[in-house]
Amino acid sequence: xxxxxxxxxxxxxxxxxxxxxxxxxxxxxxxxxxxxxxxxxxxxxxxxxxxxxxxxxxxxxxxxxxxxxxxxxxxxxxxxxxxxxxxxxxxxxxxxxxxxxxxxxxxxxxxxxxxxxxxxxxxxxxxxxxxxxxxxxxxxxxxxxxxxxxxxxxxxxxxx
Amino acid sequence: xxxxxxxxxxxxxxxxxxxxxxxxxxxxxxxxxxxxxxxxxxxxxxxxxxxxxxxxxxxxxxxxxxxxxxxxxxxxxxxxxxxxxxxxxxxxxxxxxxxxxxxxxxxxxxxxxxxxxxxxxxxxxxxxxxxxxxxxxxxxxxxxxxxxxxxxxxxxxxxxxxxxxxxxxxxxxxxxxxxxxxxxxxxxxxxxxxxxxxxxxxxxxxxxxxxxxxxxxxxx
Numbered sequence: 001x002x003x004x005x006x007x008x009x010x011x012x013x014x015x016x017x018x019x020x021x022x023x024x025x026x027x028x029x030x031x032x033x034x035x036x037x038x039x040x041x042x043x044x045x046x047x048x049x050x051x052x053x054x055x056x057x058x059x060x061x062x063x064x065x066x067x068x069x070x071x072x073x074x075x076x077x078x079x080x081x082x083x084x085x086x087x088x089x090x091x092x093x094x095x096x097x098x099x100x101x102x103x104x105x106x107x108x109x110x111x112x113x114x115x116x117x118x119x120x121x122x123x124x125x126x127x128x129x130x131x132x133x134x135x136x137x138x139x140x141x142x143x144x145x146x147x148x149x150x151x152x153x154x155x156x157x158x159x160x
Numbered sequence: 161x162x163x164x165x166x167x168x169x170x171x172x173x174x175x176x177x178x179x180x181x182x183x184x185x186x187x188x189x190x191x192x193x194x195x196x197x198x199x200x201x202x203x204x205x206x207x208x209x210x211x212x213x214x215x216x217x218x219x220x221x222x223x224x225x226x227x228x229x230x231x232x233x234x235x236x237x238x239x240x241x242x243x244x245x246x247x248x249x250x251x252x253x254x255x256x257x258x259x260x261x262x263x264x265x266x267x268x269x270x271x272x273x274x275x276x277x278x279x280x281x282x283x284x285x286x287x288x289x290x291x292x293x294x295x296x297x298x299x300x301x302x303x304x305x306x307x308x309x310x311x312x313x314x315x316x317x318x319x320x321x322x323x324x325x326x327x328x329x330x331x332x333x334x335x336x337x338x339x340x341x342x343x344x345x346x347x348x349x350x351x352x353x354x355x356x357x358x359x360x361x362x363x364x365x366x367x368x369x370x371x372x373x374x375x376x377x378x379x380x
Contacts, residue, residue: 016279024333024357025293026350030285042277058277066281115299139332144294151289 001028003067003074004145005081005088007055010157013037014051016059017156019149020069023135027148029069033059035157052080060084072128077146082122089122091142101129111136118142295346297329301361305330309361309377316375321368328362328374341374 001023007016013035020029036058038050046053061084064074075091076082082090094110094117102110104119109129111118113136120129136142313325331346335355340347341362358380365375 019290024335026335026353026355027285027290029283030287030290031281031283033279033281036277036279038277046277054277058279062279062281139298141296141333144296147294148290148292151292152287155287155289 001069001071002142002145003069003071003087004149005060005063005074005076005078006146006149006153007059007078007081008150008153008157009051010035010154013157013160014054014059015153015157016055016063017149017153018063018067018074019145019152020067020071021145023138023140025141025145029067030152031063031066032153032156033063035160055080056084060088064088072131075142075146079121086123089120089124092119093117093143094119101133113142291350293335293348293350294342295331295334295348297344298332301330305359305361305379308379309363312377313363313375316365320365322365323368324366325375326364328364331360331362333357334360339376 001020004019004021005016007014014037015033015035017030017032019027022028036054038046038054043050055078060076060081064085064087067074071087074085074088076088077091079090082088093113095115096110096117097115098110098112098117100112102117104110107121107123109120109124111120111129111133118136120132124132316322317325328341329344334346335348335350335357337351337355338349339360346360346362358378361377361379363375363377364372366372
């Protein structure tokens, strides 16, 4: 199973969500936070660290702690969330076409994906990387669940 | 001469016996009574101070502002005035009475946390946006699948007398559900929690009466 983690700032409300889908993209678990609106005093106290602290410590870390399903990966498109848990990996797309998995650095990999490559940042175990490659070959649209997650967070924010 | 002697003797008597006193009047002033009124006013002082305390980090490692009220109460005990000194006129009694107060300070902190960044975690995997999946068009199509689709399309053209057909796209892993075509992609509202997945080829057909319709051909 794959987890997708996102924290958004929508209309000055901070909201985060964690969507777990199976290999076919069917939702298995969805946890989200109540939107947070920091008050003026909190803005003064936290200063420039407010956004970072809210995103990482308060929202993302809490969501990951509450996850129930066993996940192989938790993907995020936000590099700042990488530090909260070892299961969290940063995901981005590269146009560079490769034929096999390539290790760029200690915690950075390129995996063949469609006409380009997938860049994964984080400590990935070799067997997990192999499993991911297989799922991608079978046609997994790895970025698509992010869109559903973002739409779900917009829905949550608009309905509260 | 005799007269002189008598006077001399009288002089001697006066020298040795002194003058004879018959009546002594003594004038004594009445003693002054000191009257002092001592007012023992017992005061209970009570005050409260509102305080805002800034904790740089609480147990969760976040700065917190707490607001509380500290109450200070000072009470006097029973006081027994000392006996008035005989020399009260010279020394005022208050100066001789060093024990003034017993103080009881009561601190009643009622702290209230007013600022803490917290959030509740909610769960709802049934939210509609989570079940609306976008399926992207595949860049490549296997020859075998194209041939199968064309056979189905040929039958349709003959049966429905279509004016023309254009290829829209080939989609893999399309779950069961309501399908909408949005540009080059499909939007599928997934049916059920365990849907079946199929490959799909989409064509646009033009009828003889000038209308267009989408033709979906499932391949699995």
